[in-house]
Amino acid sequence: xxxxxxxxxxxxxxxxxxxxxxxxxxxxxxxxxxxxxxxxxxxxxxxxxxxxxxxxxxxxxxxxxxxxxxxxxxxxxxxxxxxxxxxxxxxxxxxxxxxxxxxxxxxxxxxxxxxxxxxxxxxxxxxxxxxxxxxxxxxxxxxxxxxxxxxxxxxxxxxxxxxxxxxxxxxxxxxxxxxxxxxxxxxxxxxxxxxxxxxxxxxxxxxxxxxxxxxxxxxxxxxxxxxxxxxxxxxxxxxxxxxxxx
Amino acid sequence: xxxxxxxxxxxxxxxxxxxxxxxxxxxxxxxxxxxxxxxxxxxxxxxxxxxxxxxxxxxxxxxxxxxxxxxxxxxxxxxxxxxxxxxxxxxxxxxxxxxxxxxxxxxxxxxxxxxxxxxxxxxxxxxxxxxxxxxxxxxxxxxxxxxxxxxxxxxxxxxxxxxxxxxxxxxxxxxxxxxxxxxxxxxxxxxxxx
Numbered sequence: 138x139x140x141x142x143x144x145x146x147x148x149x150x151x152x153x154x155x156x157x158x159x160x161x162x163x164x165x166x167x168x169x170x171x172x173x174x175x176x177x178x179x180x181x182x183x184x185x186x187x188x189x190x191x192x193x194x195x196x197x198x199x200x201x202x203x204x205x206x207x208x209x210x211x212x213x214x215x216x217x218x219x220x221x222x223x224x225x226x227x228x229x230x231x232x233x234x235x236x237x238x239x240x241x242x243x244x245x246x247x248x249x250x251x252x253x254x255x256x257x258x259x260x261x262x263x264x265x266x267x268x269x270x271x272x273x274x275x276x277x278x279x280x281x282x283x284x285x286x287x288x289x290x291x292x293x294x295x296x297x298x299x300x301x302x303x304x305x306x307x308x309x310x311x312x313x314x315x316x317x318x319x320x321x322x323x324x325x326x327x328x329x330x331x332x333x334x335x336x337x338x339x340x341x342x343x344x345x346x347x348x349x350x351x352x353x354x355x356x357x358x359x360x361x362x363x364x365x366x367x368x369x370x371x372x373x374x375x376x377x378x379x380x381x382x383x
Numbered sequence: 384x385x386x387x388x389x390x391x392x393x394x395x396x397x398x399x400x401x402x403x404x405x406x407x408x409x410x411x412x413x414x415x416x417x418x419x420x421x422x423x424x425x426x427x428x429x430x431x432x433x434x435x436x437x438x439x440x441x442x443x444x445x446x447x448x449x450x451x452x453x454x455x456x457x458x459x460x461x462x463x464x465x466x467x468x469x470x471x472x473x474x475x476x477x478x479x480x481x482x483x484x485x486x487x488x489x490x491x492x493x494x495x496x497x498x499x500x501x502x503x504x505x506x507x508x509x510x511x512x513x514x515x516x517x518x519x520x521x522x523x524x525x526x527x528x529x530x531x532x533x534x535x536x537x538x539x540x541x542x543x544x545x546x547x548x549x550x551x552x553x554x555x556x557x558x559x560x561x562x563x564x565x566x567x568x569x570x571x572x573x574x575x576x577x
Contacts, residue, residue: 284433285456288448289470289515299469303460 198324205263270312390439412563422573447517
């Protein structure tokens with residue numbers, strides 16, 4: 138059986154189950170039917186605000202993701218290279234990792250403008266993942282290759298380009314693929330609490346407040362679809378990068 | 384010339400060199416032969432500056448040392464050609480293809496190390512060591528996995544470079560092939576044999 142057919146059959150199965158459950162419950166407020174959710178979703182797609190909200194959410198969260206990637210990369214290099222930096226930043230990053238997302242969102246609401254909170258949260262989620270993975274990868278670079286680079290007098294730039302970057306690329310790419318999903322989910326959660334003017338999270342929040350369950354489902358589907366698209370796009374881009382010959 | 388005087392080195396509890404002294408000549412080919420694990424590679428690593436002794440003196444009268452390791456140590460993400468080019472200055476990259484072709488790898492220039500046989504990888508590592516130049520060439524078991532005929536060709540080719548060459552080998556045939564002086568070693572701790 139071709140793969141697409143298996144996927145289609147699995148989707149049909151779950152849609153049928155959802156329809157049956159909605160029929161059994163018979164209350165739109167608790168569980169709307171797939172048809173009703175699809176109708177709401179199509180209606181949303183017709184409104185310019187829908188596209189603006191989706192685009193701005195993407196931009197905010199992607200901005201946070203990019204900042205987190207940069208910060209995580211910088212910290213990984215510094216902590217792998219300098220013991221003092223490691224002593225300074227490692228405990229801080231571990232604390233950030235262990236702190237509940239909600240605590241940070243509430244604190245961020247006190248510290249900065251509402252529109253910045255989702256980007257900040259995305260950054261905060263991404264930084265430790267990138268840092269931890271890249272740092273471990275830098276420390277795992279083959280010492281035999283580093284000795285070879287020493288013997289053949291590779292300068293710093295050549296050593297970074299020919300030994301370090303290709304060695305760390307695969308785990309670094311894997312960490313980015315994980316981080317993009319987390320950034321997206323935490324960014325949307327931050328939007329729900331910070332309520333920027335045009336945002337997916339804000340719409341999710343108002344759907345809940347006004348008990349518009351089909352709308353809540355429709356926006357959730359948008360979040361899931363965009364998450365799939367982002368992760369696939371990233372996996373594709375990073376896969377291309379990893380296949381590159383140096 | 385390389386002068387090693389009263390050098391002591393241990394790795395944890397294992398004493399590899401115990402007040403070891405030796406003088407290696409400044410020209411020609413010298414084969415260092417001895418049982419596995421006696422400390423020959425450690426001696427090379429000391430000469431190349433990869434490790435420092437705990438005590439004693441090492442004086443190396445060469446400016447630039449090229450070292451073909453016991454392992455191939457090729458960059459797995461670079462082709463054979465790029466691996467050799469990596470050790471050459473920008474204006475001399477053309478030499479990489481030439482040396483590889485002379486070592487019989489003209490058809491494998493763009494192959495990754497994972498696409499090469501063990502013997503081919505040894506030759507790429509050798510090409511890299513030769514391309515790097517230098518006045519001392521350290522070869523640690525350079526012909527492992529190669530056939531006799533190829534070994535003869537390679538030994539002749541390397542000797543044409545007219546550099547000082549120190550070779551670690553276990554094989555009596557290889558010692559004959561090089562035709563230079565031989566220093567027999569035993570250990571650990573490393574010491575001169577008969």
